[in-house]
Amino acid sequence: MSMVAYGAFTSRREQNRQRYRSDKFYRRTFTIVVIVLLAQVFVALAASALFVEAKRIDPETRAIELRLTQLAREEEQHAPLLRKLGILTSLKPLIVNRTSATRLISNIEEAFSANEQVGLIELKLSNHFDPNDPNSKDDFTILITGAIKAASRSPTTVLRDFTKTLEEKLPKGANVGIVRNPVVQGAEAFVAFDLRIHYISQ
Amino acid sequence: MLQFLSSYPWRYYLKTFFRKGRTARGVLLVKEDRVSILSPVGGKLVFSSGLRELKGAPSLTNSSRAGPDTAFRRKALADRSVNHSFEWIFVVDLPEMQIHQIDSLKYGSTRELTSRRVMELVPSVLKADLADWELVNSKLEPIEQDTTPVCILFGLPKSVIKNLEGWSRRLRSTVSAILPLALVLLEQSITLSPTGFHVVLTTNHTVIALTQDGEIRLITRVDPIIRLGATQIDAIIGSFGDTFPEIAQHPARFISSDLSSAELANEAKDFSIPVVSTSHSEFLDLEEIIQGYGAAPIEAFALYRALCLVPPNPYH
Numbered sequence: 316m317s318m319v320a321y322g323a324f325t326s327r328r329e330q331n332r333q334r335y336r337s338d339k340f341y342r343r344t345f346t347i348v349v350i351v352l353l354a355q356v357f358v359a360l361a362a363s364a365l366f367v368e369a370k371r372i373d374p375e376t377r378a379i380e381l382r383l384t385q386l387a388r389e390e391e392q393h394a395p396l397l398r399k400l401g402i403l404t405s406l407k408p409l410i411v412n413r414t415s416a417t418r419l420i421s422n423i424e425e426a427f428s429a430n431e432q433v434g435l436i437e438l439k440l441s442n443h444f445d446p447n448d449p450n451s452k453d454d455f456t457i458l459i460t461g462a463i464k465a466a467s468r469s470p471t472t473v474l475r476d477f478t479k480t481l482e483e484k485l486p487k488g489a490n491v492g493i494v495r496n497p498v499v500q501g502a503e504a505f506v507a508f509d510l511r512i513h514y515i516s517q
Numbered sequence: 518m519l520q521f522l523s524s525y526p527w528r529y530y531l532k533t534f535f536r537k538g539r540t541a542r543g544v545l546l547v548k549e550d551r552v553s554i555l556s557p558v559g560g561k562l563v564f565s566s567g568l569r570e571l572k573g574a575p576s577l578t579n580s581s582r583a584g585p586d587t588a589f590r591r592k593a594l595a596d597r598s599v600n601h602s603f604e605w606i607f608v609v610d611l612p613e614m615q616i617h618q619i620d621s622l623k624y625g626s627t628r629e630l631t632s633r634r635v636m637e638l639v640p641s642v643l644k645a646d647l648a649d650w651e652l653v654n655s656k657l658e659p660i661e662q663d664t665t666p667v668c669i670l671f672g673l674p675k676s677v678i679k680n681l682e683g684w685s686r687r688l689r690s691t692v693s694a695i696l697p698l699a700l701v702l703l704e705q706s707i708t709l710s711p712t713g714f715h716v717v718l719t720t721n722h723t724v725i726a727l728t729q730d731g732e733i734r735l736i737t738r739v740d741p742i743i744r745l746g747a748t749q750i751d752a753i754i755g756s757f758g759d760t761f762p763e764i765a766q767h768p769a770r771f772i773s774s775d776l777s778s779a780e781l782a783n784e785a786k787d788f789s790i791p792v793v794s795t796s797h798s799e800f801l802d803l804e805e806i807i808q809g810y811g812a813a814p815i816e817a818f819a820l821y822r823a824l825c826l827v828p829p830n831p832y833h
Contacts, residue, residue, distance in 0.1 A: 320659040321828050323651050324673050324695035329682050331524045333691055337832035345530040 405449055414453045414486065414516040416440055422484040423459065423512075426477065429484075432468075433477045436460040436507065453516040462505035463497050470497035470506045478510070489514040528689065529601050538602035540833060542693065544820040546774075547575050547681065548610045548720060553813065555820035556597045562824075564809040564817040568593045575684045577611050577677050590688075603690035604830065607681045608823045610698035612721040615648065615672035616738040621664050624652065639670065648672040655733040657704050657826075669736055671697055694827045698774065699724045699738070701823045706772040707731055708822075709799055713767030714754055714790070718742050720775055723750060727757045729764055747787045754790060768793050774816040 322330050335341050390397070420438065427435050437460040445451040461477075463470040474497055481491050490513045497506035532538075543556025552574045553566040568574050573587025617639045624638060632646040650672050655665040678695055685692050699717050703724055706715040711731040717724040723745060726736040735757050739745055758765030768791035771781045781794035797803060797814030804810065810817035 318658060318828050319653060319694060319696065319700075319826050320651070320661075321831055322694060323827070324649055324671075324678055325692050326649070326675075326678055326682060328520075328524060329692050331520075332526060333830065333832050335524055336526045336529050336691070337830075341525070342530055345527060346534075349531075349534070 409446070409449060409451070412452070412516065413444075414455070414514070416442060416455065419455060419457065419485065419489075419512075419514065422486070423457070423481065426481040426484045427461075429480050430473070430477045432464050432473050434462050434505070436462055453514075455512070455514045455516075457512040457514075458494070459510040459512065460507065461510070462507050465499055465504055465506050470499060470508070473497075474508050481510070481512070485512065486514065486516075488517060532601050532689075538600065540602045540604060540830060541598050542604045542606065542824060543597060543599070544606045544608060544823045545575060546608045546610075546698065546816060546820055547577055548698070549577060550720060553816055553820065554593055554597075555807065555817060555824065556599075558596045558808075562807050562821065563597075564807050564812070564820065565593060566812045566816065575607070575681055577609060577680065579680065594688075599688050599690055601689040603688070604693040605681075605685050605690055606693050606823050606827050607695040608698050608701055608820060609673065609677060609681070609695060610719045610721055611674070611677060613644075613648070613672075613674045613677070614697045614699065614722065615642065615670070616697075616699065616722075616724060616736065617642065617670040617672075618736050619652065619668045619670050621654075621660075621666050621668050624660070624664075624668060635670065635672070642672070644674075645672075647675055649675055649678055653700075656731060657700065657707075657733070665732065667733060667736075669733065671700060673697065693830065696823050696826065698819065701819050701826065702772050702774060704826060705819060705822045706770050706795060707733075709795065710767070710770045710793070712764060714757065714765075714769035716750065716754070716769055716771045716785075718771065718773035718776060718781070718784070725750065725753050725757065727761055727764055729761070734761055734764070742784055747784060751788050751790075754788070758790070765790070770795060772815070774813065774819050 322333065420440065423435075423438065427433055437458075439458040441456050443454040443456075463473045474493065478491050478493065482489065485491070492511045492513070494509035494511045495507070497508040499506055541557055543554060546553040548569075550569070551566065552569040552571075553564065554568060555562055555564045557563070568589065571587070571589040571593055573589035574593070619638050630650045630652055632648070632650075635642055635645045635648075635650050650670060652660045652668055652670050654660050654663050655667045655669070656663065657669075660668055673695060681695060682692050698719050699722050702717045702719070703715055703726060706717060707726075707728050708731075710728075712729050713727075715724075715726045715728060717726075718741070721741060723739045723742050724736065725739065727734045737753060739750065739753065742750060754769060769785075769788065770793045771785050772795040773781055776784065778794045778796040782792075785792035785794060795815065797810075797818065800814075800818050803814060803818060807817050807821055
């Protein structure tokens with residue numbers, strides 16, 4: 316059977332139409348263009364959704380910003396008070412961790428009360444504390460001059476017992492040292508002794 | 518660039534983005550006095566005639582609109598799956614159609630068939646620049662396929678081609694080919710009688726050809742038989758017979774899609790040589806192939822032949 320040519324008596328435009336329809340390159344180009352356009356549509360949709368959301372939360376954002384400004388202003392107004400509070404806060408460890416001298420003296424008085432044969436003549440207390448250093452600790456040095464009745468037991472034994480009592484009464488970590496032992500000389504009724512207490516607050 | 522953009526089939530790519538549809542084909546006979554269609558409906562070829570009066574029907578003279586709301590679309594194209602994957606073959610008959618016999622030696626090798634070239638080949642040609650031209654060999658095949666000593670030049674007005682393509686484009690479909698009715702009927706006649714005379718009668722033309730073993734030796738076109746008269750045609754056949762006396766012994770086959778076999782026999786009764794009027798009974802399995810062929814059997818079969826004449830889309 317004879318066959319005429321495909322596209323007989325059709326215009327070049329119609330033949331091009333046919334060719335374009337089946338051309339892989341043009342079809343792929345179209346696919347890419349469609350994908351690009353769709354991507355742009357998605358981007359536009361996402362952007363418009365963000366814009367709408369931003370519009371929706373805009374009054375809320377403005378209110379928060381206003382509140383922040385107000386708070387900043389209030390903070391500025393209360394700056395001196397805040398500074399004071401800051402200083403107090405920095406001083407807190409000094410106040411909380413300090414050991415009062417009266418407490419130590421009270422402990423020493425209790426020790427004297429517990430030993431009738433021992434009496435207090437003089438008590439000197441010094442404290443090496445730097446109030447400008449927030450890490451500074453109480454460093455107490457106490458010098459005690461006392462007297463023991465000569466008629467009683469051996470003054471040295473009495474002093475040793477007193478020292479023990481003193482160590483029990485004082486806070487843990489206090490160091491008690493004998494500076495001068497009681498020595499009986501002649502017919503004196505009392506024998507003097509010296510003690511040194513060193514205590515650094517924990 | 519503009520031409521490229523206007524031809525760029527973005528709608529087709531969009532519609533076939535995920536899946537290319539199955540290509541379907543249909544044939545439309547477009548004449549001044551009638552429009553008929555042959556295309557598949559539910560897997561079977563269905564022929565319908567008398568569609569010219571429907572609004573939106575294709576026309577040779579003006580660019581009719583084949584929109585979705587036209588009667589032609591609703592009635593003639595219903596169930597025919599005419600969409601972007603549909604290809605049309607138009608069979609046309611119009612007075613401006615031209616047929617010329619060309620000497621292949623004169624034509625030369627594969628040169629573009631411009632109107633200038635046509636005027637060189639046929640100095641007597643009319644309005645060469647207003648027509649589109651196709652050259653076929655004596656077996657009615659493309660000349661590039663086999664250059665036979667005789668080749669035939671067909672010409673159709675550009676305006677008609679433009680109208681039909683525009684009509685098809687409005688349906689998003691494409692055009693596979695536009696064929697002159699005389700060419701289709703001649704091919705049909707040659708298939709039935711490979712050797713002998715052939716007289717193809719259409720409303721606008723009488724084509725007389727002499728063939729030998731399916732190849733055309735001589736061909737000419739004259740006015741319609743009604744206008745020219747049987748005597749003139751008989752004289753042409755006689756002169757052909759003088760050139761090829763050995764073929765002239767065969768009877769002349771008459772074929773027409775306009776005239777019934779009885780009318781054909783009446784027209785041919787005064788001829789000096791034996792005449793065979795082509796009857797639809799000569800086509801085998803016509804009722805199995807085409808549904809609704811009874812209204813115009815030769816016409817229906819001519820459209821079926823046109824469907825077979827155009828090869829499948831080479832781009833697919």
